[in-house]
Amino acid sequence: MSQMNGASSLVASLEAAGVDVMFGIPGGAILPAYDPIFSSSIRHILVRHEQGAGHAATGYAQVTGRVGVCIATSGPGATNLVTPLADAAMDSVPVVAITGQVPSVAIGTDAFQEADIRGITMPFAKHNYLVTDPADIPRAIAEAFHIASTGRPGPVLVDIAKDALQKLTEFNYPNSVSLKGYQPKLSADAQSILDAAALIAASSKPVFYVGGGVIKANASRELLELAQLLGAPVVTTLMARGAFPDSHPLHLGMPGMHGTVAAVTALQKADLLITLGARFDDRVTGKLSSFAVNAKVIHADVDPAEIGKNRFVDVPVLGDLKFTIAALIPALKVALAKNRPDLTPWLRQMNSLKAAYPLGYDTPKDGSLSPQYVIERLGKISGPDTIFASGVGQHQMWASQFISYENPRTWLNSGGLGTMGYAVPAAMGAKVGAPDTTVWAIDGDGCFQMTNQELTTCALNNIPIKVAIINNESLGMVRQWQTLFYEGRYSNTSLESKRIPNFPMLAEAMGCVGLSCDRPEDVDATIEKAMSINNQPVVVDFRVNRDAMVWPMVAAGTSNDEIMIARETAPDWDSQEL
Amino acid sequence: MAQHSLEVIVENSPGVLARVAGLFSRRAYNIERLSVGPTSNPETSKMEIVVNLEGHALEQVIAQLDKLINVISIKEIVPNAAKAIVHDTQPDYQN
Ligand SMILES: Cc1ncc(C[n+]2csc(CCOP(=O)(O)OP(=O)(O)O)c2C)c(N)n1
Ligand SMILES: [Mg+2]
Numbered sequence: 099m100s101q102m103n104g105a106s107s108l109v110a111s112l113e114a115a116g117v118d119v120m121f122g123i124p125g126g127a128i129l130p131a132y133d134p135i136f137s138s139s140i141r142h143i144l145v146r147h148e149q150g151a152g153h154a155a156t157g158y159a160q161v162t163g164r165v166g167v168c169i170a171t172s173g174p175g176a177t178n179l180v181t182p183l184a185d186a187a188m189d190s191v192p193v194v195a196i197t198g199q200v201p202s203v204a205i206g207t208d209a210f211q212e213a214d215i216r217g218i219t220m221p222f223a224k225h226n227y228l229v230t231d232p233a234d235i236p237r238a239i240a241e242a243f244h245i246a247s248t249g250r251p252g253p254v255l256v257d258i259a260k261d262a263l264q265k266l267t268e269f270n271y272p273n274s275v276s277l278k279g280y281q282p283k284l285s286a287d288a289q290s291i292l293d294a295a296a297l298i299a300a301s302s303k304p305v306f307y308v309g310g311g312v313i314k315a316n317a318s319r320e321l322l323e324l325a326q327l328l329g330a331p332v333v334t335t336l337m338a339r340g341a342f343p344d345s346h347p348l349h350l351g352m353p354g355m356h357g358t359v360a361a362v363t364a365l366q367k368a369d370l371l372i373t374l375g376a377r378f379d380d381r382v383t384g385k386l387s388s389f390a391v392n393a394k395v396i397h398a399d400v401d402p403a404e405i406g407k408n409r410f411v412d413v414p415v416l417g418d419l420k421f422t423i424a425a426l427i428p429a430l431k432v433a434l435a436k437n438r439p440d441l442t443p444w445l446r447q448m449n450s451l452k453a454a455y456p457l458g459y460d461t462p463k464d465g466s467l468s469p470q471y472v473i474e475r476l477g478k479i480s481g482p483d484t485i486f487a488s489g490v491g492q493h494q495m496w497a498s499q500f501i502s503y504e505n506p507r508t509w510l511n512s513g514g515l516g517t518m519g520y521a522v523p524a525a526m527g528a529k530v531g532a533p534d535t536t537v538w539a540i541d542g543d544g545c546f547q548m549t550n551q552e553l554t555t556c557a558l559n560n561i562p563i564k565v566a567i568i569n570n571e572s573l574g575m576v577r578q579w580q581t582l583f584y585e586g587r588y589s590n591t592s593l594e595s596k597r598i599p600n601f602p603m604l605a606e607a608m609g610c611v612g613l614s615c616d617r618p619e620d621v622d623a624t625i626e627k628a629m630s631i632n633n634q635p636v637v638v639d640f641r642v643n644r645d646a647m648v649w650p651m652v653a654a655g656t657s658n659d660e661i662m663i664a665r666e667t668a669p670d671w672d673s674q675e676l
Numbered sequence: 677m678a679q680h681s682l683e684v685i686v687e688n689s690p691g692v693l694a695r696v697a698g699l700f701s702r703r704a705y706n707i708e709r710l711s712v713g714p715t716s717n718p719e720t721s722k723m724e725i726v727v728n729l730e731g732h733a734l735e736q737v738i739a740q741l742d743k744l745i746n747v748i749s750i751k752e753i754v755p756n757a758a759k760a761i762v763h764d765t766q767p768d769y770q771n
Binding site for chain 2: 216217220221224225228245277278279280401402403405406407410
């Protein structure tokens, strides 16, 4: 134990928690902490907007599996963190946010730069703290890291009053954390595993419905073994891309609003959903009452409140997925030895759908660049070891569809909140977490204009990410809905971003290399040029056709049975035996 | 619909009432009645929450309430029943 001020105690606590990097911006209330940060072993990356700090912490966490850390001052600094913290909550990302607060005597007086950030983040943060006594700092930090990283991961905020940072205190970091009201369950009950195995062995049309929880639990290898043991088809949600290799013959692709016909239909026609770390999100189920109506459901998750939240569950399996799947493998072997259902007809049906309705796109007749082609080439040329971080919109769906993900933690996106502006700062955090890996942000021209200032941070801090702007001069996804549902009345979706801003010049102004490409025959050479630059961030302005649309599509609120493969074109169900 | 009464033991920490009330408002659950009082342990308080929910909806409320870090245990007082149902919140109904 030693005497120090609260600020030093905070930094010593962060060091004790194993933090190696944090992203933030100083200001009055957090300023005492920036003095010990100056001499700490922790790398502090000075961002250009607190939203960037939050998404960078998220990208870092998603790539490394470790807790991402961001830090901001009171008031506007703290409120700028709201979007990335809500984002991290929706996608279950372990993030700890440290904010300065006005001095404790001023709390509640509407003091300069006072905002009740604990109250503001209460509805979505996994937990949060307001610390006014410096003696509480080490315990609050230890608990925050414990809560953020265990069970279902999520964001935890620690708001610290300025006087608590300034006062003298004893530094005493707890060796362990024990919380009466928080004991996440690791291993599932033996009975639930047996019940799950029995149900699987009794079904003839099972499908693995795999969500992001498999990646969070580092359970991809176990999943591969389980899936191969049963030989049943697998679908991976938007948050689970990479949890199971796209190249695997059992993989049917992504389900949901823009999922493949095979993946969507597999869920619809299954007699059993083996749900692993997924949450029956409306973008996956479509109209819930018509979702997988003949299926029994096994739901394995670490969060008890998810089990049965949206869909009735026949066999709940509560526990960490790594343990759950590892326990299910031997149990299933035993069950299958007694009774092994013939899955061949089911697999044949699904493979015939997969063959009949592969993902595809039309090449524009006018010779202009197709966005899907650009993204497909990015995936091919950069390869499966690359980390891709995407924004939100059409480009996000294409990046999920047209790149083959073979490994977990190589696909980062904002799935639950759908946060435009996620890509550039998340890619920055990812590159900090995996400095030897190529990191591509695939961003929309709209999204890019929300958070591109972090390219300055990247250029100054030797974080050489690569950004592909899929420039369709529009808020493309919204425009697509206007095309389909608002008679082509394009209210406020034209960004004119082939005219202004000049993206390559903007990139150059921020210390990056700026490239541009608008002809299909130049795509490969442009990507290769970008791949050859590793000492600076690179931005490529891919100027693409604005009319491309994302297909297949299940319109919001309709049944998955209504999936369309193109405008007014349903799959030819009559030619399929289902 | 039957009224169900939940007896919730919470940590006596600042903001805990706001957390519970906020959860009900955010998830669009109606509270019929809510009272907070001390327990023999100064570190905990007892909330009594009466809701007009049953079945799956009630289970969801309990599961979501239990996710709050400051909620230690939840007991359901069943109307006209002599015994309370103690929800098995320790340790496996936790996240
Ligand atoms: C912060 C935020 N504001 C608004 C939206 C609604 N929205 C969803 S996609 C989209 C268009 C995105 O445009 P762009 O980045 O150019 O991507 P594109 O769809 O054209 O590929 C908008 C406005 C959102 N998801 N996030
Ligand atoms: Mg666009």
